[in-house]
Amino acid sequence: MKVKKRLDIPCGQTYLFELEDGNLLEAGDVFMARERAYGTRPYRFADFDAPSDHNKRVMTICTMAGCPVGCRFCASSRTFKRKLTSTEIVGQVLAMVDNGVALGRDADPANAHEFRVLYTRMGEPMLNADNVVASVKELIRRWPHIIVGMSTSGFQKGVDTFLQSPDVIPYVDMQFSLHSTSDSERRWLFDGEIGTKMMSIPQIGESVRAWAKHTERKTSLNVILFDGFTYDFASLLEHFDPKDIWLRLSPWNVVQKSEEHGFEGMLRSDDVLHKRPMSSEKLRGIIDDIEKLGIVYSYAPAIDEEIKYQVACGQALEAFRLEVQESEKPKSERLRVIAA
Ligand code: SF4
Structure with missing residues (x-):
């Protein structure tokens, strides 16, 4: 696996790797101060300026070259080339x-x-579950104190593969992408044939209960707060025990595909800058509801930093693709753009 590109960020690196068959993967290696890992305000990577290797090391990796799922907000949507082996x-x-x-x-x-x-x-x-479970077992064998984060849109067969490997579960923080508390809105977000096979909120609830039998780790429900979507968190409690879950509120990352669908994110620049009040009454209301319901929540990295440092899925590859596209334009065209 050779390094095609490396981006140095304040507390680590974002990599583009090239496989032997020419497929490209993106991955990240960052260092954080443990005690400041999560908070009820969006954190910034600069908060972890010059962290020691001995604090918290976080790597982010791919499970496929591209992705067959059609998430309307994601740069990897419908770019599937092939599944990765566990090796x-x-x-x-x-x-x-x-x-x-x-x-x-x-x-x-x-x-x-x-x-x-x-x-x-x-x-x-979860659409490459056998290889993924095998890879987790290998990571545990090499580093028995490892914690693995598993982010999924939710596919039953793959989740069941994990549930049949209870020895692995205590090492895994499971994260389901929710993005709305309405299943019909979720199906629209996870567009296409594969989206219809995704787990519903009640099915996710059932799996979270099964998961909780093997570990005290909470399952994370990831939510990008989109303007105009339904966020009735009280309704979640019909399917989830608050002690089993935490909500992870993520920024919306502007990528070409999400722009085409005209999304508006609810976390905005004033949230990113750690100012109060929150950017809108609506957002403040949502946070108040979550707090009243007693559901634990935290924020993903600040919006501008996820984009700048290409830490969310598909972003490093999309940035690279746009760079290549630009460099392949005839010189005269590039000069016209600069002049404009
Ligand atoms: S969010 Fe995940 S499942 Fe959806 S398209 Fe992107 S990589 Fe695939």
Whole structure:
């Protein structure tokens, strides 16, 4: 797996890797101060300025080259090339360890107080569940104190594969993408044939209960707060025990595909800058509801930083694709754009 591109960010690296068959993968390796990992305000990567390798190391990896799911807000939507083998999945972690050493980092992630590998980049892990479970087992074998984050839109067969591997579950923070509390809106967001096979909210609730029998780790329900969508969090309590879940409120990342669908995100610049009050009455109302219901919640990284540092799925690859597109334009056309 060779490095095609490396982007240095304030607390780590974003990588583009090239596989032997020419497919490109994106991955990230960042270092954070453990005690400031989560909060009830969006955090900034700069908060973790010059962290030691011995605090918290977080890697983000792909499970597929491209993705067959049609999430209308995601840069990886319907770009599927192929599933990755378990060796290729683990290979991204090993490649980041090796490249980190070349940058003066600790050669053994086990020396970090907390070492997390998040399956959050390109690909839907539950549609490649056998290889994903095998890769998790290999990571646990190498680093027994590892914590694995598994981000899924929710496909029953894959979740069941995990539930049949209870030895792996205590190492895994499961994250389901919700994005709305209405299943019909969710189906619209996860567009196309594959979207119709996704788990409904009651089915996710059932799996979370089954999961909770094997671990005390809460399952995360990821929510991008889109303007105009339904966020009736009280209705979730019909299917979830608040002690089993936490809500992770994510910014909406402007990518070409989400722009085409005219999305408006509810987390805006004043939230990012840690100012109160929240950007709108509507958003404040949603947060008040969550707090009254006693559901634990936190924020993903601040909006502008997710984009700038290409940390969300598909973004590094999309930035690279646009860069290549631009460089392939005839010189005269590029000069016209600069002049404009
Ligand atoms: S959000 Fe995940 S499942 Fe949806 S298109 Fe992107 S990578 Fe695929």
